[in-house]
Amino acid sequence: MAKPNYTGVYHMVSQDNFEAYLAALDVNYALRKVVCLLKPSKQIEHDVNTGNMKIKTVTTFKNFDMDFTLGEEFTEDLGPVDGRMCQTTVDWEGDKLLCVQRGEKEERGWTHWLEGNTLHLELRAEGVTAKQVFKKAE
Template identity: 60%
Template structure:
């Protein structure tokens, strides 16, 4: 049975974010801004439904979805793109695959103790965060 990720997770660290954003063709100003942010996460996990709220000092980003069901994700606040997104479990890891303009894009979340880990996947780049 996969873990229940419900909780509030405070930002600890991130690695390789600038390279990841550069591979996604994010402009230099937005890349620098994103690298300065220290996003927290709030997750509400009820059965097969999840709400993941990424909280920053500038704006929040909310994903509201059912596990295993593809939906259109509007990444306008992040990078101006839309994609078809599916989130499901692979063992104890929550895995997101985003299909659209950029290939091989998505992320993985998993718990180690009380810390939530996040690895973002983009075109030939990875970015890691610890919350």
């Protein structure tokens, strides 16, 4: 069975428990309040043949770029969120993209999955889970 192609532009429509997630990452109170007001968009380029992916999260505050190959560990700069670096691997778990981040925080990572034109993002750190939902631009 072919894996889904995540290529597209997605706009956030909802989020749940995001401030608690940021607090688990030790993001300061003022920055948490600002970040929770943002409505990010995701611009995803996904080459299904090579496994190369680029995920750009765009906000009015700051943008965040990830450029990686599925299944290969890379060093991720988490500066826009919490100023840390971590070792990151993103790979398939069924039809979902599973990210594992190794660094200062335990159980840190995320899962992306598609349901039609809806992109789901579940974020995890220190036993806290947050969820964001995005709709694909037409």
